[in-house]
Amino acid sequence: MDKYAVWGNPIAQSKSPQIHQIFAQQTGQDLQYVAMLGDEVKFEQQLLDFFAQGAKGCNITSPFKQRAYQLAQVYSKRALTAGACNTLKMLDNGDLYADNTDGAGLVSDLQRLTWLKPNQSILILGAGGATQGVLLPLLQAKQNIIIANRTVSKAQQLAGKFRQYGNISAVQLDEISVQHFALIINATSLGLKGQTVPINPEILRLADAVYDMQYAKRSDTPFIAWAKSLGVQNISDGFGMLVGQAAHSFALWRGVMPDVTSLIEQGIL
Numbered sequence: 001m002d003k004y005a006v007w008g009n010p011i012a013q014s015k016s017p018q019i020h021q022i023f024a025q026q027t028g029q030d031l032q033y034v035a036m037l038g039d040e041v042k043f044e045q046q047l048l049d050f051f052a053q054g055a056k057g058c059n060i061t062s063p064f065k066q067r068a069y070q071l072a073q074v075y076s077k078r079a080l081t082a083g084a085c086n087t088l089k090m091l092d093n094g095d096l097y098a099d100n101t102d103g104a105g106l107v108s109d110l111q112r113l114t115w116l117k118p119n120q121s122i123l124i125l126g127a128g129g130a131t132q133g134v135l136l137p138l139l140q141a142k143q144n145i146i147i148a149n150r151t152v153s154k155a156q157q158l159a160g161k162f163r164q165y166g167n168i169s170a171v172q173l174d175e176i177s178v179q180h181f182a183l184i185i186n187a188t189s190l191g192l193k194g195q196t197v198p199i200n201p202e203i204l205r206l207a208d209a210v211y212d213m214q215y216a217k218r219s220d221t222p223f224i225a226w227a228k229s230l231g232v233q234n235i236s237d238g239f240g241m242l243v244g245q246a247a248h249s250f251a252l253w254r255g256v257m258p259d260v261t262s263l264i265e266q267g268i269l
């Protein structure tokens with residue numbers, strides 16, 4: 001049976017094994033997919049051992065996306081621009097292929113929500129790895145992007161790097177001018193600490209839609225709860241993005257794209 005895994009630390013909370021099991025059943029594929037706890041020190045050796053034992057591919061999650069990227073020999077363009085990978089595939093010639101399906105997962109989910117109209121203005125909060133992973137697909141979807149970050153130099157660096165792909169600029173988190181955005185995406189890690197993002201609430205109130213790349217089981221993330229309390233009509237956490245990135249990884253490995261909508265909307269997980 002072909003073997004796959006998700007590597008991260010912590011990893012016990014991961015829903016990826018259940019998601020890929022559902023995809024495998026749905027598409028009639030015979031495969032095994034498990035959660036693997038990466039070691040902060042020995043991660044590279046663990047991953048090489050995993051593939052030496054015949055594994056076909058894996059997902060990579062926090063904090064190993066950059067370290068896994070370094071182990072590959074071949075890269076997709078979206079992995080190269082992200083500088084990180086969430087997906088590895090063993091090629092027939094023994095080379096490791098690195099891909100990044102996070103941005104495709106986000107774009108698919110925004111399309112499912114019908115929030116992705118071309119040439120609209122979107123605000124992305126945060127300029128870390130999560131933001132860098134999604135910028136190329138969002139610019140390719142013709143979104144005009146403003147990145148706001150506490151450390152404005154990181155937002156400026158990203159804007160400079162991605163300007164060749166579309167309309168993108170940077171601003172300091174507490175200097176965003178009050179204006180209308182079609183979509184505001186939270187890509188900071190503040191939700192993990194139970195916190196919202198310190199921006200002027202008026203900016204959220206004016207937004208057509210608010211998306212949090214994080215998700216919380218059976219509850220609202222702090223950012224989603226805040227947007228709700230301000231009366232934002234269209235809100236979503238990142239569960240659909242998680243399922244979407246998984247589906248794009250599955251398609252890369254197995255050559256068949258699973259149906260994500262039923263999984264997201266049935267609320268099975």
Ligand code: ATR
Pocket residue numbers: 125126127128129130131149150151152154173187188189190198
């Ligand atoms: P990830 O890979 O999840 O993106 P990261 O690279 O550590 O994680 O990025 C975390 C993001 O959350 C950054 O944009 C960070 O802002 P800084 O670049 O200024 O550090 C943002 N963030 C984390 N804590 C924050 C806080 N207390 N206030 C504002 N932004 C914060």
